[in-house]
Amino acid sequence: MPPRRANLALLAHLLASLVTAATRAAATSYSVLDYGAVADGRTDCAGAFLGAWNAACADEDEGPAAVVVPAGEYLVSRARFGGPCRGGAVSVDIAGTLLAPTPYAGVQLWIVFQNVDGVSVNGGTLDGRGQAYWACRRDGGGSACPAATRSLTIYRSRNVVVRGLTSLNSAGIHVTVQASSGVAVVDTVVSAPGDSPNTDGIHIKQSSDVTVRSARIGTGDDCVSMVEGSSDVWIQGVACGPGHGISIGSLGDTPEQAAVRNITVKAVALAGTTNGLRIKSWAKANRGIVDGVSFSDVVMRDVRNPIIVDQNYCPGNVSCPTEVTRTQLCVLQQ
Numbered sequence: 213m214p215p216r217r218a219n220l221a222l223l224a225h226l227l228a229s230l231v232t233a234a235t236r237a238a239a240t241s242y243s244v245l246d247y248g249a250v251a252d253g254r255t256d257c258a259g260a261f262l263g264a265w266n267a268a269c270a271d272e273d274e275g276p277a278a279v280v281v282p283a284g285e286y287l288v289s290r291a292r293f294g295g296p297c298r299g300g301a302v303s304v305d306i307a308g309t310l311l312a313p314t315p316y317a318g319v320q321l322w323i324v325f326q327n328v329d330g331v332s333v334n335g336g337t338l339d340g341r342g343q344a345y346w347a348c349r350r351d352g353g354g355s356a357c358p359a360a361t362r363s364l365t366i367y368r369s370r371n372v373v374v375r376g377l378t379s380l381n382s383a384g385i386h387v388t389v390q391a392s393s394g395v396a397v398v399d400t401v402v403s404a405p406g407d408s409p410n411t412d413g414i415h416i417k418q419s420s421d422v423t424v425r426s427a428r429i430g431t432g433d434d435c436v437s438m439v440e441g442s443s444d445v446w447i448q449g450v451a452c453g454p455g456h457g458i459s460i461g462s463l464g465d466t467p468e469q470a471a472v473r474n475i476t477v478k479a480v481a482l483a484g485t486t487n488g489l490r491i492k493s494w495a496k497a498n499r500g501i502v503d504g505v506s507f508s509d510v511v512m513r514d515v516r517n518p519i520i521v522d523q524n525y526c527p528g529n530v531s532c533p534t535e536v537t538r539t540q541l542c543v544l545q546q
Contacts, residue, residue: 251284269297276301295328306336315344342383360384406454408432441470457487471501
């Protein structure tokens, strides 16, 4: 079996096993309410969420432990859920809405799962409340605007499933997968206005065996973006719009960036987007490779630039480099 198909088969098996683990009765449930969370949308519940997570992560009983977030609105200033966990699999079952602090909270990473293996995040809504930040950017605030807050980050983790999540109005990137492997984002909704700056839907970096399936993404930047070190990525059943399309890159901005390999985009629909399918690299003398890309069964409607291979990428056309790009595009299938 070819390597990519083997990896995808393995990922499909992993996804099925994790979903089964997440949906069967958990050995122990840890409700954030029992750790002091108040569903009033005003009280900072970060400590309560971390308390429930730490208890679930330390659980050694047979079967996966579960962090439970009941219906209601919970203000969470920031939360970093760290592992590894003693019992392995932990499910985070969200029925309510998590509210980001606003405005200008100065939080670059809001909800983070780091060094975890076998975690599933099920349901719920993350409301990034990025409107004030976007207004600052539109008004030319420049350095007076804080760093854009990213809503959900999967970092240095393995075998993670995000299912049924809704991400609203992130100030920056909605979902980031970085330095991770075996991650699946399925049945997910991403929503932000078309003029919200740099609000990529799902951003993949230095990660392998990543699946994005059955997602509805409307945002102000790329619906799905894959940058250096992305490999064995499978994107299927994604509806994109508004947004900037599905993009590889930008690449070649810094020396010796890791290659992007084995990207499959299948059965996707783009409507009202700036771009459709795009590969972008800077005109700099830095090496880079894009290899083994497959696009199939793509439907576009009212897309301004359906297919773009841009090797002179320079957003805003300000102080653009003039060297010849050394990013190689190989085995591009369409």
